[in-house]
Amino acid sequence: MSSSVGGGGGGGGADIASLLEKAKELDQLKKDQDEVVAEINKMHKKVLATPETVDKAVDSFLLKLRGLYARAKELSESEISASTALIGLLDGLLQSGASTAQRKKMVGDQKKKRIKSDTDTARFSAVRNQLDQAANLKGEQVAARVKSDDEKDEWFVVKVIHFDKETKEYEVLDEEPGDDEESTQKKYKLPMSCIIPFPKKGDPSSAPDFGHGRQVLAVYPGTTALYRATVASHRKRKSDDYILEFDDDEEDGSLPQRAVPFYRVVALPEGHRQ
Incomplete structure (x- = not known):
């Protein structure tokens, strides 16, 4: 029996050395064992080749042979x-x-749990910040989708009265309803998805800069209603008014260009119907 063993990872250095x-x-x-077997074979051949020699010293021969077999048995047991x-x-x-593989798996699982926990924490923090920002809009004017159906979305400038963090709903006031309204002012309860904050009037640097050709949602001059419009020219400064062309605002076959303050222009909501 021959053996060949090399060192490897996974066990300690002492275990490899013992191996x-x-x-x-x-x-x-x-x-x-090979040496003993070779000696035994020689004696067997001698018996076959010259039996008369063995007969003359049979006791000595048998004792030696027995010793070799005893040695072979001892070596075999040691093997x-x-x-x-x-x-x-x-x-x-x-x-x-x-065990090492299991430890690596446990460490990997712990890393995954930590990453998931960090992600959950970041997500929770983002939601909490969003709710805090929503609550801070109290008393501010915002763009609100107060009506929506399969054909049309209606957006108006309203004032935030209250934000409920539990229901995630705004309570808003339409301060200047149209002539067809039953009362001079009307309140609505709207989800967060129906509200878009306006840029701060006193901080043009915080407002997004919509480039030429960009479609936006903007307050039509002289009203509190917002409509889809296209930026008609590039602004030199962020505090400048936008020059817009409103959809369906044709005069004599062309769209007039109208100036709208930057703080009355917001991004066009996805899927907007007008």
Whole structure:
């Protein structure tokens, strides 16, 4: 029986050293066994070739042969013992490798949980900030979609009266309803998706800059209603008015260009119907 073993990862250095040492011992036992077997074979051949020689010294011959067999048995038992020890060392290394893999998996799982926790925390923080910003709009004028159907969205300038963080609803006041309204002022309760804050009048730097050709939602001059419009020219300063062309605002076959303050222009909502 021959053996060849190399070092590897997964087990400790002491375990690998023991494994190599036991493998060397097993190799030496095999070499010793081969020598004994070779000597036994020589004696067998001698019996077959010259039996008369054996007859003259039969006791001496048999005692030597018996000694060789006893040695062979001893070496064989030592080989079994060494092999068993090697198997035990290998099992230990394999279990250690499995434990290492399990530890790596646990560390990986912990990293995933930490990443998920960090993501959840970031998401919660973003939602909380959004709710805080919504609550801070109290008393401010905003753009609100107060009516919506399959054909048309109606947006107006309204004033925020209250924001409920539990229901995530705004209570708003239409301060200047049209002539067809039953009362001079009307209140609405609207979800967050129906509200767009206006840029701050006193802080042009905080307002988005919509370039030439961009479609926006803007307050039509002289009204509190917002309509879709297209930016008609480039502004030199962020505080300048936008020059807009409103959809369906034709005069003599062309769209007039109208000036609208930057703080009355917001991004066009996705899927807007007009």
